[in-house]
Amino acid sequence: DVKVTQSSRYLVKRTGEKVFLECVQDMDHENMFWYRQDPGLGLRLIYFSYDVKMKEKGDIPEGYSVSREKKERFSLILESASTNQTSMYLCASSPSRQGRSNLYEQYFGPGTRLTVT
Amino acid sequence: DQQVKQNSPSLSVQEGRISILNCDYTNSMFDYFLWYKKYPAEGPTFLISISSIKDKNEDGRFTVFLNKSAKHLSLHIVPSQPGDSAVYFCAARIVNSGYALNFGKGTSLLVTP
Structure with a gap:
């Protein structure tokens, strides 16, 4: 079975902090994606990657960056x-x-449910 | 601008009856459509998909219908069960655009006993 794990289920951070959200998959997939889900807005694509060191902006990349050093x-x-x-x-x-x-x-x-206070 | 639209935020159906979830799209370059189900505090899980060269795909209780001329697809669940209560997302892929998907806003289905 494919497994995608995220480093935290819940996270609380303060305004101005640098936040890292980690994602690991164990199926040797080439493509990886980050979305955010908000009530009434559905799933919106932030960034995606089709290969190591490669990244592409999604629909709402402002305020975010990504890193893909390993597949x-x-x-x-x-x-x-x-x-x-x-x-x-x-x-x-x-x-x-x-x-x-x-x-x-x-x-x-x-x-990951992130709350920024 | 939202290219995949789910205009009904919520739907309530009695157990045993048919649930019909609708999705409209504006981009004629979509060539593949998927439905996902999401329970609270979990990630979405894949339900069923359909290629634009087909007009129907069936998998057990789930059937997806595609009407390309109307740019409309629907997910039918028969019979509906209380465990089907979840948020359902419609998603679509633009031809030759790689692997990114465009998602709708979701429809919350409640199946009552």
Whole structure:
């Protein structure tokens, strides 16, 4: 079974702090994604990566950066946390070639509920 | 601008009856559509998908219908069960755009006993 793990389920940070959210997948997937989920707004794509050292901006990259130094790990960084970044953060991964999974199917981690005070 | 729209924020259905969740899209370049289910405090899980070259895909109690001319897809759950109560997200992929998906805002389904 594909497993996507996120470093924390709940996190409370202060305004201005630098925040690291870690995501690890164990299925050798090439593609990894970071989303945030907010009530009434659904899932919005922040950043994604199709390969090590590669990153692409999603729909809402402002205030965030990412790092992908190893294939299995994709980190989301909030350079200076602000209260409007309080949200549920979801990491996902997917393969580049259709194997046992459906093409384009993304596997999600359990999410990190981040509160910035 | 939201390209995948789920206009009903919530839906309530009695156990045993059919649940129909709807999704409209604006971009004719979408070539693949997926439905995800999400329980509170968990990540979304894949439910069913359909390619734009098909108009129906079935998997057990779940069927997805695609009407390309109307840019509309729907998820049918028959029969509905209380364990189906969750938020359902519609997602779509733009042809030749890689692996990123566009998600709708979600519809919260409540199945009552």
